[in-house]
Structures are given as structure tokens and as C-alpha cells.
Amino acid sequence: MIDRKTSEKLQLLPTLNLDEAYKMAWQAEEQAKETKIMWNQEEILNVNKLGKRLVADQSYQSRELCKGGTMGRSIPLREESKNRQCWWCGRPEIHGKEKCPASKERCFKCMRQGHFARCCRERKINFMDNEEFKLEVNLECEDFKTKVKFLVDTGADVVAIPKKLLDNGCKIFTCSETIRGPDGSPLDVEGFIWIQLSYKDRIYKGKAFIINNLQIPILGKPAISKMNILRLCNLAEVCNSDIDIEKEFPNIFNNLGVFQDTFTIKLISNPVPYVQSSPRVVPLPLLDKVKEELSRLVSLGVIVPVEEPTMFVSPIVVVPKGENGVRICGDYTQVNKNIIRPIFPIHKVENTLGRLKGAKLFSKIDATSGFFQIKLCEESRKLTTILTPFGRYMYNRLPMGLNCAPEYFSMKFSNLFHDLEGVVIHVDDILLYSKDRESHIKLLREVLKRLSKEGLTINKEKCKFLVEEVTYLGHVINSKGISVDPKRIESIVEFRVPSNKKELMQFLGLVNYVGRFIPDKSTLLEPLYGLLKQGNAFVWDRCQQQSFEKVKYLISRAPTLCHFDPKSKLIISADSSSYGLGAVLLQEDDTGKRDVVSYASRTLNQTEKNYAQIEKECLALAWAVNRFRDFIIGIEILLETDHKPLLQILHTKPIDDLTPRLLRFRLQLMRYKYQVIYVPGKKLVVADALSRAPLKDTEVEAELNIKYISSIGWVDSKLKIIKEEQSKCKICSQLKEYTVGGWPDQNKIAEELLHYYPYRYNFSVQEEFLLFNTRLVIPTSLQKSILGDIHAGHLGITKCRERAKQSVWWLGLSSQIKVVVENCPQCIQERSNKREPLIVEEVPNRAWQKVGMDLFKNKNMWYLVIIDYFSRYFELFELKDLTENSIIKHCKETFSRFGVPEIVRTDNGTQFKGKFKQFSEVYNFNHVTSSPYFAQSNGCAEAGVKIAKNLLNKNADMYLALLVYRNTPNETGFSPSELMFNRKMREILPMYPGNLNNKVEIDNNLFRDQRNCNKGKTADNYNKRHRVIKLNDLNVGDNVWVIDLRKYGLIVRKAKEPRSYFVAIDGVQYRRNRWHLIPAPFKNNKENNTYGRDIFEHFQHKDQKCNNNCVPGVNEDVVERTELSDNNDTNSETAEFETPEIQSQSFKLPDRKRTKPKWLEDYVCDYIQV
Template sequence: MEYNKPDALVLTGNLAENWRVFREAFEIYIEAAGLTSASNKRQVAIFLNLVGKEGLERYNTLKFENAEDNKKIEQVLNAFQDYCKPKKNILHSRYIFYKRSQKENESIEEFLSACRGLIKDCEFKSHEEILRDKIVLDTRDGETRDKLIKQADVTLETAIDTLRIAEIQRRELNQMKEIGEKQNEVNAVHSKVRGGKRTNQAQHHYTQNNGNNGHRGQCQTNQRQAKGYNQQEESQQVVKNKGNFSVNNKKTNNNCNRSDKLCKYCNFMHGKGKCPAYGKKCLKCNKFNHFQNVCKSEIAFVENVDGLSIDNYFCSTVYTMNTFAVSWSETILVENKSINFKLDTGSDVNLLTLNDFNLIKNNCSFKNLVVNRRPINLQAYGGSNINTYFTVDLKVKLREKEYILNFVIVENHCKPILGLHSCIQLGLINKVENVDKILSLNDVLQNYCTVFTGLGNFPDEYSIQLKPNAIPVTNVPHRVPINIQDKLKCELDRLVSEKIIREINEPTEWVNRLVIVEKKNGSMRLCLDPRDLNENIIHEYCVIPTLSDLSSKLKNARVFSVFDLKDGFWQIKLDLESSKLCTFGTMFGTFCFNRLPFGINNAAEICQKWNMKVFGGIENVFIYLDDILVFGDTEAQHDCALKQVLDLAMKNNIKFNKNKIQYKVDKVNYLGHTFSYEGMKPDSDRIKSIFEYEVPKTIKYLQRFLGMVNYVGNFIPNLAMLTKPLRDLLKKNNEFVWTSIHNESVNKLKTLIASPSVLRNYDNTKDVIIQTDSSKFAIGCVLLQEGRPVCFKSKSLSETEINYGQVDKEFLHVTVQTDHLPLISLMKKNINDIPSKRLQCIKVKLSRYDINLIHVPGKKMFIADALSRACISSRDNDDVDIDVSDVVHSINMSTNIRNEFVQETIKDDLLKQLVYVCKNGWPKHNNKVSRELKPYFNMRYQISFEDDLLFLNNRVFVPMKLQNKIVFKLHETHLGICKTKTRARSLFYWKGLDKDIEEYIGNCAVCNKFRSENIKDPMICQEVPNLPFEKVACDILDYGKDTYLVLVDYYSGWLELNYLSSKTSSHIIKILKVIFSIHGIPKQLVADNMPFNSNEFQNFATDWEFVITTSSPRYPKSNGLAEKGVSIAKSILKRSDEGKVDKQLMLLEYRNSAIIGSKFSPAQLLMSRTLRSKIPILNNALQPTDLLTKTWKPGKIINKYNTPRSYVFSDDTGNNKRRNIVHLRPAGKQLRYNLYKDNNIVSKPSWIRKRRVVPPTKLNL
């Protein structure tokens, strides 16, 4: 019999899956063909025959451990398995598993099967529990999930069965619901109000005629025959049912089951006694036998019964359909519930089905809903009636605007409808009278609403190019004031949700700092400080147009409009690599910009280039960065260009700011000038401060005035001659005397400034005339077209220039001049090193320009110096669209505390001086500063006076009178010294702040009472005695029910372990006497207190002439050697009991074993020999030996070394050596007298311990 052979193995695509399928097919084929008993060689041959050409080639390259393995089928399969199956990344597999959740319309079986497949690669220890948690927590059935969580001991099988049953019930209920739904839709409803008597027939029930009576979908009304109720009573019963508007619709159709009706307990149709709500608890009121969607407990309705008239409504057509045109529908939020409405311009009323109303009612929290039960007759085409229940006013929301609309609640077989009046009110339908009518601004905003909403996105992505030798820089994020941290978090979340930025969890080479800018409306703008990045970006050059370029384009323009791109830079998307370059760090994580951020130095050129790419081909359009000027000689020409701009914006998903539109004006403010058909002139707001300048009374004021006049020199003809009398006053040899001539000159200049000449827009198609004139003292010229000026130029001549024949000028580069020297250093600083937030904001604005900042004395800064001192008080808020998050915002004060700070700052002598120098400027040199201000001179650039408060960077100066109060406030919660000082340093400043806080907290009674334990003292190293058993440590060991005395020798480490039948002093003394009789009496015994501090023990120490040193109470660590001995002894006892070994034998081996860190054992150090044990040993090891052969040598101390306890000495050979005090001892009197005259000692090398018996030089007592 021929069997199906598996397809050849495919070695491309998902290799692991291809191999799994092939191997299963191959094993099935071998089994089916009866080849399992065949030899390995034959099975391998069959495998290679089936695996295909690619598989055979791969087989020839595989390596096997043994040469014969390539003929064994199991080895060949395993080799292919290793080749095809990739190495598992368990973390990645678990991530995929945890991220998997039940998809919409996915059954529990499908979800469970997917989870079982994913968990195979996760290598969990227990699959059952994790699978149970997964399907319970990630199911889309929230009610069943909550039910399972509340149960105890839920197994995987229980969870699967419960979810299956819930899924089946939900599916069956949906099927029953679909049986009762009808597909009819009511269109074109007209209303007509008639007076008349109130009818007692409330038509709440219907039968559907499918067209057999000649009318398409004609509705027929039927009288309800209900047991014990008349129609009026049932109508009232339905409306007065406060929590449930479901109606028991009984059908008279013979084919219908009488029991099929909408149940008031579950809102579904079912047979008698089969209500799914029976026995179930409501989630609203916690009562039984009904569902949440029909619960009556929450919403109270107020009925409005009007018995004066009956409203009659007529339907032009009633027909059945399954779908309707999408273009004539709109999804609207009705009480926060999305409902899709049919837009019907032929209807005067709005229709809403009863089911939709019940869903709205269950999903919202309104308390008093006004229901109008006024009788309503709704008739379809042909006169058939449609059942209605009541009318109600509901709140709807569309395009961020809210409205109140009236709805007629009808039967469920109808479609929701919005009538004509509501469509117009919501702006869904516009009345078009003339197709050729020119649209107004409202029409533009409405027809192109998508262009003015949301965030735009240019079609392409931008890639930031770096220089080849760019070195990445990672900047640490700076701290953010506490009071704006929440706002920053919200702004970051908003930008992440809008996909302007994204959180990044991988390391990046470039990390920039973040600058927070606060707009005037209180919102934030996040900007980068890419100072290091900007230095390495390859600049993208694009020609930015000038006023001359604009003037030449507007030669005949009469109609103007200006559109500003909304968040223009953010509409340019970055590619992945460029996005990583724009990474910044915050306290909430690391993020990177997906869009072009503010701060990139060539962002302006990029914006200009991309706007030119989209809009540059349109006639009558001028683009300057993100401002687009649309103009035209006629309105039709303007509208043609406008339509192209808006169409291209819509096509390319570019958004404009509707709040900054200048629409169809005859004069437009653009780039600081006013443009019209007549030409160009300076913006009146720009020259207002110049016109209101006072009459100059000194040379400096005159210099400023003349500089100010030169600012508008392009608009004033013959300027040099007009200013000649004024310039003469500035000559050094002339006395400054103000006369009427000078007044006349000033007044004439002001008159010309107040009404400057309108410069004609330059037209490159017309002839140009340049008129020049010269005098002895000045030269001037004017550019004319058709007799009208395009530009004025004038220049006064110096004494030397009068003799010039021609003056050549060359404009090399743009230079910014300032008379404030500190700005030079500030411009070179990093943004976050600049103290003032306001200066940081200005630095961000200037970051896109390549500025050469130079210092020029103020007397030579004619224009800027004059304008800065002659400004008027009024200010247009529109000139500044953003304000920096100022330092004042960093300290959130109540009004009372702030007023107290302001008052005390004024009274404080030191702060008054600081305020004065902040306002009037610091002296140039430290020696000119008062003694009180000298400590602040070096930090003068960080001190500022803002909002009547004095600041050092972001810290407010605290007047002396309030310092104690601030310290009390800071320590009110009794934080520690470090935390309190850290908190204070971020908010306040005064000299001696840290010292005051330390002193206050040091005297705080509460803190002293609950102060933490003292820091542990450093360990005191015990001095090693010179002789064995000179100093011993002793302690008592409790082991089980037994008690032992432990004694350890400080010199040798010899351990004594003796059983105690009693802990009394007398018994311990008996044991010690035996030990001392063997090893000798020590000089010092170190022990704990009890019982070694008893009188009996003290008497024993006195009689035997040794000293007892006891440790501090409750601090046994001070007797460290004894504690270590106890630990060793306890270990010996445990091992002895467990191993059934004599503990005395174990003690013997311990004493014979070398101490860690030494090559000698306790027995060798104490007895100069090894003790005989059960272990074989040479005889010479059992003989006493002098282990330390070195002897003491005489020497003389030269001086003390610079390290602790270290001395330099000279030995008897004259060599200088250094030794520790441990290796030195005083010499005898005779030796000192014979060898040296002063400061004699005997020294031994550091590695020697003296063991030989020598005649003592000092008696050891």
C-alpha cells in the first residue's frame, strides 16, 4: 500500500516550525509504512530521500561526535533538531506569554490553546497554576473574572469550566436577543402639533406587515389585550416604571409565541420560567432576581404630564433595511454613550430606541431626568402608526461641544435618527445657497475642520545627520521643582499618548537635558537643551526669505491671510536613529522625541524647507518658517491660492492654529511690519516707544534718541540732514546748549516717525530709479518705482570720510552686540548652568541661531540703548506667547507667608543692600563692595530680585527675623539632620543655614528621645601578649541541658572545654584552679559579668594574683575571643554528638591543628611540640623545639614615623629600620647605660616571637 510521503523540508522562513511539521510527518510515515524495525542505515537513507535537496546538502555539512553517528537515525534527527530550532530566549518567551490577552470575538478555547502553545517555551516550573492565572486575569469576561477571583481554591479545570459556561450563556442570550430585534428604520419624520382632546389609547405594541397590504413596511397598530389592564393603565404603567423602560410587547401574529416578550427582570425574550436573572444578584443594589441594566434603584425620574394637547407626527416612508449610507450617518456621544444616528434632513424630530435609552440610563449617573408623557401620535407613510413611549431631553457631545437635544423614545425596530434642526444645530449639515459663494472664516473652519484639529504629520521622516567625528555626550538630568513635578508627569503622559515622545528602555549614546517652558495659559512646553548635539549636527542650509523678497511679491496684492502651523516643529517626524539622538532624561524615566524638538539649531531651516516642499509651488503664497502668507490681487485669486493651501494641508495631514489666523484682511501684520496694497510700513506697535520718547536733555539721552531715529531710517527721507543740528551737539569741542533749533529738529523727526512714509512693495518687472544727493556733511539716496519710494538710505560723514571719494562696505557676518559683559560668559555656559529660568528660556530661543556675541560699551549702543530706556509702560500680551517657569514658582507660599517675607525683606538691613545692588548693578570690583556684601560678590550673577523677593538661583533669601520660624517649619515633621538640610538647601538660603539646622535638631527633645543607636565604635584590636597563658578569655557555654566552661589563651589560641555541674562561682573556681595548676596563673582574665564579678571570684583573683576584666553589660561583643571560643566549642560538641566521636579526642585534634593565618598549632605555641594523637606522627615532632630562632637585639630610636605606632630605629650595625611598637620593648638599665646615652630600646624583627629563655632585664610580675 502506498502512503503519502511528507513534503521536502523547507530551510527558509520559520525554520523551527518547518522542521517540527516535517519531523512529525516523517515519523508518521515511518510508523505507517512499518519501517520502525528497519535498520538505522535504511531509516537514514529514507530520511535523506524525503528531506529534499536542501536538507541533503545541509546533512553533508553537519558535524557528529562520532563517525558512525551519521548512520543512526536518532542522531541525525537530533542534529537537524539542533540546527533548525533556535536557542530559546526564555525572557522573551515569557514576555510574549504575559502580553497575550484574549482578543475580541476569541473563544475561551482558542485563547486557552494559544496560551498552551506560548507557555511551552517559557520553562515554568508549574504550568497549571500559571495557565489558570493567565486565563482568569486576561479574559475579556470581566464579570466571570470577578466571580472567580472571589472564590477560594480555584483550579485550572474549574476556571476553564466556568469560563466555558459563561461564554455559552452569553452566546445563547445574544441569540435570543437577536430573535426579538427588528430591522425596520424610520425616515423623514415630520411633526405637526394639533389641539384636541387627550386620547386614552397609548399605542405601545405593534405588528410588522412585510408589505402584503400594498404599502412598503407599513406599520399597523393593534390594541393590546392584557389580563386585568386596559390600554391607558398599561401605558401609565410603562412610563411610571422608574427604573425599567422595557415593554412587554405581545404580538397578535399567529406565528408568534405568546411567551416571547422582553422580560422586565433581564431585558431579554425567553420562555416562561427560563429567566437568566433568577437567583442572580444585581451589581447596583445587591438584591436578587434581576440584572443591573434593569435595576430601578439608582435613577429617579420626574414625570412632566401635559394634558392640553396631543403631538401628531407623520412618516413619509417607513421601510426595512440592514444598512444605511455611511456618508449620511454620524456617531455622537449621548450621555457619554456612543450611538450612530441617521442624518435625516426631512425629519423635524429626533428618534431614539428604547433599548438605546436603557443602555444610556444604565451607563450614566444622572439623578433627575425629566420625562414628558404627553401623548404622541407617530404615523408612517399611508397612515400607519408607530408606537412611542415618551420624550426626554438628553445631553449630547460632538467635536468637543455639548448640546441639549430632545428625543422621542420609540420601539426597538427603528433606527436612531437626527432631524433637520438638530443636524443644523450640531453643524452636520450646511445650507448652500450658491455654489460659487466665497466662504467665510467659519466656513473654512467647518469645511476644513480636520486641518485645524489634532497634531499634524508631514508625509516624510527627517534624518539628523552627524559629523563623522562626533563624540556622543550623555548628560545627567537636572532636578525639577516639586510643585511642577505633577504637571511635568501629566505633560509627559500627554506627549506619550499623542506619540510626540516615547519612553525608551534601551541605552542610548546621546542623552540631552530637558528644559521646561511654561506658556502663558499655564501649560508646559518641553524643549531640549541639545548644546552638545548641536555642535555635531551637519547644518542643513536653506535660504530664509527676507523682507525684500516679501516686498517684491506683494506688489499688487489687496487681500491677505496668514496661517500659522500648530506646533510646527512637532509636525516633522524623525526616523528611528534621529529619535534616539533626541533622548532626554527625567525623574520619571528616559524618553526620546518622535518629532522634531525645539532646540535643534537647524530646526528653522528644516521647517522652511519642508513647508516649501509642500506649499512652495503655489502661486500667491509666501512662506517664512511656520507662517504662511496667502495673498491675491483679487479675492478670487486669493481664494484660489487659499483652497490649494488648505487642500494640500488636508492631503498631507498638516495642521494650522485656528487661534492665530488673519483672514481676508486688507492690511496684514507680518514679520514686524504692516503690508497692504499701498506698500510696507513699520508696525505701529514697534514705533510707539520711539514716538513717545522725551526731549533729550543730556548728551547720553541725545545719543539714544539719534540711535532710535536710525531704527526707522529706511522710512524717513533725508535723515542725515534732519539730524545734523542734533549731531553737532555731540562733538567734543561743542558745548551742549539746547535751543529752539534743536526742538524744531526733534519735533520734525517725531512727526515723520509718527507718520512714516509707506514704502512701495518692490516690483522687479518695473523700472528702478535711484536718486542720490549729497551735502558737505551727509549723503542720502532713495529707491523709486513709478515715482514712489521703495527704500530710503542716509549716512552722515565723519571728518575723515568727507574726503573719501567712495566708501566700500562688506557685510561679513551677523554680530550681536551687548553692553552687558556678563552675557558673554552666560552665552558660553550650558543651559542648566544658567541660574535664571528666564535666561534659560531665552537661551533656548536663541539656540537655533549661530550667534557671535561681542561687547560694546553702552554709549555706542545707540538704538538698543535708547529703546531700552525709552520704553513705554503698556505691553501687548500677544507679543510673548510663553513665559518661563520662573523661580518664584519653585516655592509655593500662602499669601500671608509671602506678605510676611516681603515685609521682613524690606526691613532686613542686609537684604535691603542686596536688593539695591540687584536693581542698580553691582560694583565692578570687590574692594568697592561693603563689608556685609563681600561674601555675596562672587555669587552676584546668581542673585536676582523677583516679585519683591530675593533669590539665589532657585532659593529664596530668608530675612533674619524669619530664620528661626523657617527652621521650625522645616523640622516640624522631625526629619533627620541630613534630610532637613537637603530640603532647606533646595528652597531657602541664609548664611549659616546648615549650622542653625544642626543646632536646632540637636536640641530637639522629640528627636533626642527617639534617636537611633549610636554608630558602632571601630573595633579595638587586642594586643597579643608576649607569653603563653599571660592573658586568657573565659565564658560559659550552654549546650542542650549541659553547661561548659570555655577558656581560650590569647597567645596560642589554646582551647579548654570543661563540664560544669553548676554555674556557681565556687564550682567555676575549682575548674579554673585545675587549669591554672597545669598552665600557670595568667596575669589577666577577660570574662563577662556574672558570675565573674562576684565577691567570691574577686577574692579568688586577689589570692591567686591575677586581674579580672569584665565586658560591658549587654555588650558581649567586647569579649570577642571568648565568644569565638564558645562558637568553636559548640561546633565541636555538635559534631561529637552527631558523629559519635569523643569530644576530648576532637579537642586534642583541634589543639594539634594550625591556626588559620599561622603555620603553628595551639599546642606548638603553648608547649613547643605537637601532642600525640591517634594519627601517626614522627618522633621529632613530639619533642619540644625552639620554633623562633631569632633573639632580641639592641637598637636606638631615631624618630617616630608618620604612620600610627611606627618608629624608625638604628640597630647595632648602624642600619636604619622601621618597626611597629609591637616589635619594640624597653631595654634594661645596664644595657641602656653601656650602649647608649638616651632613648635606648631593644628591637626585634616583626616576624619574630621571642621563645628562648634569657636572663630577664625586667622582672615579670
């Protein structure tokens, strides 16, 4: 608004909108016109809204009015007061011309420098004709060429021409965009054409929209800016600042400053010299410019000619600069190989700009020829020698091209301002930001003070001070956020249609630069990337053209991203499609409003496209978090996904249960504080759109080495067989299809695959292998042989299961391993049973009711022990021989003193057969024998043997040792003699005579209960210590392996003793404890030594042959004439003298119908009916 009074009046209205402002401005204009006509004034105030403006941004239009733009509107040229206004800029204060913001600007009317158009005194006019805004431009479209007079309109966003202007041969493309006029109504667009406009030596290439009923061609902002017809000024650039920089810092804008310190280039210990013998050829048109640039650098003291020999001589690189200049750099490739770099971090632009939250004012400072302001020491200068067509020169200042230059320069500048808040440094570009004007001026003054004190200078042409919007590192920055620099996207918008893969890659590279600003590229990039695939011909079709045009259109309207605020709640929304990943970083304020910080997307490589869908979704989250890691490390974030199973996988599921890829992604996420939340796909719009229109990622993500396949330990031939069998297996093929393409609903899955549904997230496909987590899925045809390989080392059930967990998997594998191990002949023959719970015998009611007997050998002498179960009183006899008569004689001697016991328990030695049995009948006691080769069943006698051996080995007088033992109280508080005779015995230890006269009163019931309680505790401790288990009972007809005899036998009947059975082996019957018997549920086939159940056939390896003694089962011929025997062996040392006595009698096995177990339903079994 040029009328200041009307502008101030409008600003005071609290609820002003555009329509009301326009109406009030129009009323003020009409009133001014009438007033000036009455007073015969010369000037007319004119508020003009262009009728032919296209897609005019209202904020842009208002800003242009504030700047005093002249396009399409009249402006007042009269100064209100010459005493209060500047002659050159029109500002209401007086200042010198050198301080005037218009001193470097060019007038739009007279095209002279030094004043604004509104202050131009070239000629005064009352009304500016439209011809003043028309410009004759050369227009080319295919073969059609003409000169067209355009209306220059800075408010128009496009170039528009009437249809009548075109030649009939021009091809008009269909337009998908909507073009609106200044009032917001859509215009009648015929289409668009690709044109080339030229004005003087400047060219613009782009679209021109064909508008029906358009009277005059309109030249919009893109063409105006590209051809440099007008320069659009920012109001903040020309407003007066509160700091006089040139006065306060008079040397800050001098030609070239210098740091006070010098820099020394450090070389490695053994540098390799390099000398360029001949200069590189410089194009003839640039030769004179090179000579001028060398002379300029010499005059500045940057370089000096050198004649002495130097270790390094590098060629030069000449790059055109601007319209008439060149830049000379050295190609220091060989020198860089010998330099030790001063490592210093140079932050990414994205991280540098992530600190501007809340900033409203900006200043940009650019050091004059930054590197040249660092002096080199004498020795380092020789390393920078360059060879030119005009001789050798060396640098006195730090040149560009050395690998140590950016890091050292960044370090110097960072150290200079490291303690200042609001200063961002990227190499030689300095950005100042503040929330208010006062603090910004203070900061600016401090920065300039330090630069001046250090002796540095800045480039006045590239500096901006106290502006509300600044271009920095290719980005336009203001208080609202960050957007891409329009100059940077011009090369994309004007990029011609690629004619080969190289040009297409260049275009996609440019698109990748502005990828973080593009929220929605739909599926457009996929047709373009399809042309880059190896083996695909480069055929540019309609779909590629549409994608190409749409991408350029989206980039030309890239949105503004908000400034990153670490105090806000951060959300990463990620999604995956079949060919790409997409993510968006959002921040949420206290009101719940979400703003976009950055967008990201990339395509999936060929390996990733074969991932299961759940792996793609997890990859999207892991990649997104890694992509935005510099924003989120140390901050708790929310991860949004539309794949609900990821909530369990990334939170509660054990790591061991994850597939290798899911495990890798979860490990990548473990360094961050995150919470995964589920968002339905219809609400995950942005990330989904980005994933379906990804950018080609310039970094190829490294895959983990597939160590789980190499660790299986099989040769390649087996892996090849497994892959082939998986492809043939119907179930494996269907599982692969579901894994890659996604699992359908449970009610749509075939019945044979329903059992796999609970494990659907454990499957993955790696290099055409179907895996369960890290294990190969074995098809049915190979499961039998793989079972044999699992049990190849004849390990136990647990070890075999752990072995299988490393390599293979199929449904029911664990139970099948149990069956295989339990039925393996070699394992059965070498297996020992676990201990069963200890059987506690009750204490007898009185002394000498039950006794135990056993023989033992000590120091080549045999002894007989007879021990009382109640009192633990025992008699010890030295034996002259081991005959039954000798044993019976000592028993009679003992019984004559203490009486005949009711029960006598012995082992199964031959001394306790025949005559001893007759002796038991005559003396009327019950003779009970323990289980053969199971000493635990005769524990009391074995305990007596142990005590007797201990006494004999420690004492020379055996009888005195027995006296002392019998008279010593045990854990019950009574001695064996007291329990046996109810009195104390006199011994060598002095004792009061009265104690010998007193009868010891013992309550047998109380004593018995106490002993039973103690024995119960002992049994509990035993059971815990040995981890006992209750072995399964055996049935008549069961096949067993007898451990001590190392033969297979058949259970005939159960013995009366606990846990004892009679086993028939080769027609002979043996009694054995359950501990000696291992179930062997397979039949014997004596002719070929094979097993009836084919599941065990593969156990017969070439190097493992079963002998005849290992054949399981019982032959039918032997069964019919089996002879039973009570042959019972003992584990005492008398066993070597035993000769089994066999009692023969006929017996026949009972008939029993044998049925196939359920776990063998899938196998073909041959049974022998018994």
C-alpha cells in the first residue's frame, strides 16, 4: 500500500480481510482522485489489481506492493517532504548516498544505478501507460519462431500466451494443472507448449500455457527471474539498520584479509614426490582470461612465480566463472595422498539448519575468498606449486583443492565463534539468527568485531544484514521454515527430456537433492527408474513423459518445512510398498498441531523387494530412524506403522525368536528411545505416498552376511538338494508365496497350511531358501535323512534338539527327535537309566526282628557281616572258606546267642542258594534276596560292610574296635548295644558302676517313629541330590535292553520285589531291577539284522554294524521252548565264584495285539505279531 495514511488505517483494524482491504483502498483511491481533480493536482494515486494476472499469490502480491514494485501499477513519484525523505530510496530519513540501500540498485524506468524507480527524476508522468511494462522477446517453439511483445507481470506464476499467436504446426500438450486468475476463478486453459524465450543473451526454457480469450501475452516470474529482466528486492534488505557497518568497521570490506596465524601442511613420513612435466591445455578462448586471473592473484599476493625446483608440481583446472571470468584451481590429487589431514567435523547442511527454531531475523556473512585469507608457511608454499601455460606459481595462501583446506578453515572459523549463540558456520559461510532486532544487532556487532580483530574481510556483495528471509546453503530460510532455493530447482524445471540413461541419471540426481522437500511424488518415479535397470532398453514412452513432467511440476511447488524444535514431540511415520520406502519426520506442539520437518524416500533394491511384507515394514522403520538419526538421538520418539504385528516384534517378542532380518532391524533400533504405535493405513497417508514414489537411494544398504546358512556345516550339494526339494514341495512353495506376497486371512488358507499360520512371521526367503528364523525349512521328502544327520553323533535328546535349532526346522521336529533318540539301537545299548526315588524301608518293631547279611573281602580275607536293621548292631566273622556250610555255621552260632530273626535279607550269591534255603526252612525264617547287581536294594547290609571295612583298616584289634562301635551312641542317642540289650556294656573307657546296673528304658514305638522320620529326610535329600525320576513301568511282552548283560530280552513277568522283573534272554530267565532295563520297542529279524520300523533304517551306517548279541526282541523259535531260571547275580565280590543254577520249565508268552502308535501314522511299519 503506497498511500501511507490508508495503510496505517488498515493496520489498526483487528479483523481485516483481503476483500475489505481492497474495498477500503479503492474508496481511498476514488476519494483521492476526486480531491486532486478539484485542486488540479498532477499525480494520481492508483490502486490497481491486474486483471490478467495468473495464479497470483496474495502474500506475494502484498509483499511486492510493500516493496514498491512497479509492474502493472502506477506509483507516486512526488516526495512528501524533501526535508524528511532520501532522494535516492524515498525513506523518511536523511543519510549519505554510500549508506543508502538504493546505492547498488538499478532503476526500473531509466535502468540507471543508484536510486529506486519511485524516486526516478527522468520524467514525471500522471499515468504510466501499459507499454512501459511490455518487452519484446524472441519466442521459439519447435520450428516456429517469432518476436512477441510480452506484458511483464511479476505477480504471474506462469508464462501465458493467447492461442491466436501460435502457428498451426505447434504441438499443444494436455494440461493437468488448474490456472486461476487474480480473483481465484479458473481460466480456460487450452493446454501448454514447450518454448524457448531469448532476451539479449539470456535464455529461458519452459512451459507456456495457452489461455483462451487472453488479449496480450504475459511474462511471469519464472521467465523474468531467469532472464534477469527485473531484480525482486526484499524489503528487509533495503530497510535501514541500526548499525553503520562501514563506519564502525572500516576495514571489514577491504579486498583480502588474512589470519594472523600461518598454516603448516603436514606430510606423511615418506612422501612420494610428483611433478607435472607439461601444462594442461587451456582452451584458446580462456587463455587470456587465465593470464588476467594469474596477474590478479599475483597482485593480491595470493600466488608468486617460482623458479626453484619443488617436490610437487600439480596441473591446473580452469573453470569459467560468471560471464567474463575464470577460476583457477590446482589438481592436487597426488599431493593429497601425502598429506596428513587435520580431522575436523563438517556438519551436514540438514544438521546445520536444524538449530533455527524461533529465529525471525537473519544475517549472512561470506568471507572474501575464504581460503585465501589463511597464510601458508614457507615450506608448505612449495607443496602448492602449479604448472600453467605461463610458468610455475606457488600459493602464499591456502588454495582450494587440498584435502586439508576445508577442515582447517572450518576449525579456524568455528574456534573464532564457538562461544556465541545464534551463529551457524558452514566452512566460510556464516549465518546469524535471532528472535528480535536488538539481540541480532548485538550479535552482528560482536561477530564483525571478531572478524575485524582477526584481520579478516567479508564480501559485501554476498552479505545480507538484518533480513527476514535469507538464502543460505541452497535453502531459503525465514521465520516460517525452510524451503528450497528457486535457483537450485531451475535446473530441474528446465531440464530437457533425457535421451539416454546418463542424462536420466543426471536428472534423478537433481531430484534427489530436493527430495526432503517433496511430500508426495505418487508413483511417478517408478517408470523412470525402470529405464535404469540392467538389461532394459531405453525407451521413452508416454508413462515416462508424464512422470517426468509431473515431477518437475511438484518440485516447482516444493513446500516449506518447519524449523526443527527438539522440545516438541517427535513422530516418525514410515511405510513400505512393493518397490519403495517412505518416511516423514513430524513434530507436534502443545495444541496437537503437527508440522513437517523433513520427508524421505528411497527405492528398494532387488534383494529387498523379495523380503516378506513384515520385513519390508520393519525395514521402513529402521531406515527412517537411521535417516533422521541426527534429529532424534537422545529424544524419545513415536514410530507410526500400519503393520500391527510390528508392535509385538519390536517390543515384547524375544530376540531369539526373530528372523535374522527382523533381528537386524530391531538391533538397529535399540540405540534409540522409541515407542511403536499402530496407525491404520488409511491414516498413514504421507508415508504411504512416499513409499509408492521413492527416490533412488544413492547409498546401497549393506546386507548382513548370511552366516546362518554357512554355519550349517553341509556341503553345497546338500544345500542344492534342499533348494530343489523345496521348489518341488507343494507346502514349501505355498509358504514361499505367502511369505513374499503376504499371508491371507486365516479362513482363506488351505487346510494343510493352517498349522503354519501361527508361525507366519517367522518365515523368510533368503537366496531362494525358505527359512524359519535362521533355520532351513526341510521338505517332507528329506526329513528322514535329516533326522539321521541330526543324530549322527548319537547325542541325547536335548543336544540333538539344540543341534537342530542351529540349522533346520519342520513341524513336529522336536517330538520326532525324541522318538529317534529313544529308539536308536546304539543309544539304547550305551544308555543308563536315571536313578529312581529312594524306597524307604520301615524300621522293625524290635531288635533282631530283621537282619541283613553280606560277604566282603578285605586284605585278601573274606568276612561275613550280620547286621540288625533295628539297632545297627552287627556281628563280624572271618571266613576260612566261602562254602554254604561255613555261612550256615556262623548263622547258627549267631542265632543261638540272639535268637532266630523273622527276616534275613541277602544278595543273590551262590552261598545263599540250595542248603541255605533248606536252612531257612528248618530255622523258620523268611529269606529275602535283593535285586541282582543292584546293591542299593540291600542298603543296610552294604552299610554294615562299609563300617566293618573302616574298623578293620584302622584297628589292629578287630574285637576291641567292635566293642567300641557297639557301645558308642549313634544319631538316635542310643548305642547299638543299648538298643540290642537294653543296657550299657563295660569297656576300656572308665564308667560309673551304677550306670551298668541301670536298665535302659527305650520306647520302641517312639524310637521307631524317630528313625522313620530321619530316614524320610535322608530319602528327600537323596532324591534332590540325584534328581531322581520315576521310570515308567514295563509290561509283559515289552522288549528291553539289559544293561549289565548287554543283551536284548523280553519281559516275562513282574517279580514280587519292588521294581523288579523277570526277563527272558535266549530261553533263559533273569531277574533284574527296573534300573537295568532300557525299553527297546522294536522287533528282531535275525535273517537280515534290520528293524521292522523303517524310520530307523538310516541309523545303520556303513561303519556301524550290529553283532548278533545286539539284535533286539526274541526269536519265535526260542519263545516256544523258553526255559525260566532264577539265576540271580550279585554285585559283591563273591560274584566271580558264582555258577548260575538254572531251573527249567516250559512257558509261553501271552497273546497280545500290537497296534501302531499315533506318532508313526506317517510311516510304513512292518510288525511281527507275537
